[in-house]
Amino acid sequence: FTKNKYGTNGERGKLCGDNNAGTAEANAPVAYAFICICTAETVAATSECADGKTERVQDSVDSKSEAEKAWDKIVTACKRQPKPTTVTPAAIRQVLTHVLSRIGALNTNSTAGNDKFTLGTLSSSKCDGTTSAKQCVNYKKQQVSVGRKLSWIEDLITAEQFLAQAEKEATKAAALQQQLLNINRLAWDVYTSAAYDIENPTQELPADQSGPAKLTKEQDCNKHYLNKKCKNPCKWDETAIEKDKRCSLDPVKAAEQQETQTAGTGANDGKPDCSKLLTQQACENANKDDKKHCGWKKEGDNDHNKYKEMCRNGSFLVNKQFALSVVSAAFAALLF
Structure with a gap:
């Protein structure tokens, strides 16, 4: 004015x-x-x-x-x-x-x-x-x-x-700031994971020296900070607030690993204990080196669980086959 x-x-x-x-x-x-x-x-x-x-x-x-x-x-x-x-x-x-x-x-x-x-x-x-x-x-x-x-x-x-x-530019600036924060977090996760891998290199035994697989623990999963390194039996949860909890142990997968590991060690003779395998997949995984150790089936007349399909020892099949072969050989000897 x-x-x-x-x-x-x-x-x-x-x-x-x-x-x-x-x-x-x-x-x-x-x-x-x-x-x-x-x-x-x-x-x-x-x-x-x-x-x-x-x-x-x-x-x-x-x-x-x-x-x-x-x-x-x-x-x-x-x-x-x-x-x-x-x-x-x-x-x-x-x-x-x-x-x-x-x-x-x-x-x-x-x-x-x-x-x-x-x-x-x-x-x-x-x-x-x-x-x-x-x-x-x-x-x-x-x-x-x-x-x-x-x-x-x-x-x-x-x-x-x-x-x-100005409001539009402020909105863009806020979005860019969030992107920078995400990139910074990702970079820090990569750095932390790489630093851990350098300090704790994976020890792998040669094939002829490898023994029973080590059971995975919760702490083993928590050490992974990247999704691609969080592997079975661990599972990835992006929404976890704590960074060392995003990779955690999957209880279902851990149980299957426990079953397979237990069956793999077996008794003193090195054979798996089929009765401890509770799933068909774990039962089938126990058969290695083309040997039929376990089978998912029903049992004979003397078994009180004979109508229930479960993981059973497969040795009785082998024994029956052996006995049949002995009888066949004896019968052939009589004929000739």
């Missing part, structure tokens, strides 16, 4: 667009529109903007000091109004919508063709402030002329666009 705009040559009237066609000077910052709406020219204002606002800014005399005093009181009144906690594009758009809806809303003149472009109270075709019914500003020239725009409305639109773009 510049008080020097108000001199003795009808500056108030020009800033308020005080004729039917409006004026170019009315395309001024919104502060000057408040002077047009809230003050009168030849008489005291009638509190159009706020209670007790009766200042006047005259057209024919030097009114610089009067305009400055009036503006200070308008600012004080505005500061008492509720404000948004945050200025957002939506808040600016709401203000724009409300202000634009007020243009022409208080026109009571019968010739509405000219007065529909006015902001403020109007009962005639001139916003000269000579009565309370003429405390207004006429924007007809700005709204009708091709290519002309109202400066302070354009300023608000620009502010809305800038804030909207």
Whole structure:
């Protein structure tokens, strides 16, 4: 706001667009529109903007000091109004919508063709402030002329666009920050896993020296920080909060490993104990080196579980085959 705009040559009237066609000077910052709406020219204002606002800014005399005093009181009144906690594009758009809806809303003149472009109270075709019914500003020239725009409305639109773009950039920045955090976490996991592998190299026995497989424990699984290294009987859980708990022991797979390991050691003769294998897969896994140690089947008449399929020792089949071969040999000897 510049008080020097108000001199003795009808500056108030020009800033308020005080004729039917409006004026170019009315395309001024919104502060000057408040002077047009809230003050009168030849008489005291009638509190159009706020209670007790009766200042006047005259057209024919030097009114610089009067305009400055009036503006200070308008600012004080505005500061008492509720404000948004945050200025957002939506808040600016709401203000724009409300202000634009007020243009022409208080026109009571019968010739509405000219007065529909006015902001403020109007009962005639001139916003000269000579009565309370003429405390207004006429924007007809700005709204009708091709290519002309109202400066302070354009300023608000620009502010809305800038804030909207800033919100988009802030969203992108937050997404990039999250990606960087994920990359940093992955890099740290790779580093930790690699450091552990270097300090704890895997010891593999030659094929002819390999003994029974070592049973996997929970601690063995917890040492793996990468999904690709978390292998059976371990399982990977990406949602685990603690990094050393993402790879944990799968109880089902661990039980199968225990069964196979127990069967693999067997008794003192090195044969598997088929009765300890509780699943068909574990039972079949016990048959190695093309030897039929165990079988998933029902048993003979003397077995109280004869109707139940379970893992049973396969030696009785071998014994029967051996006995049959002995009988066959003896029978052949008799024939020849």
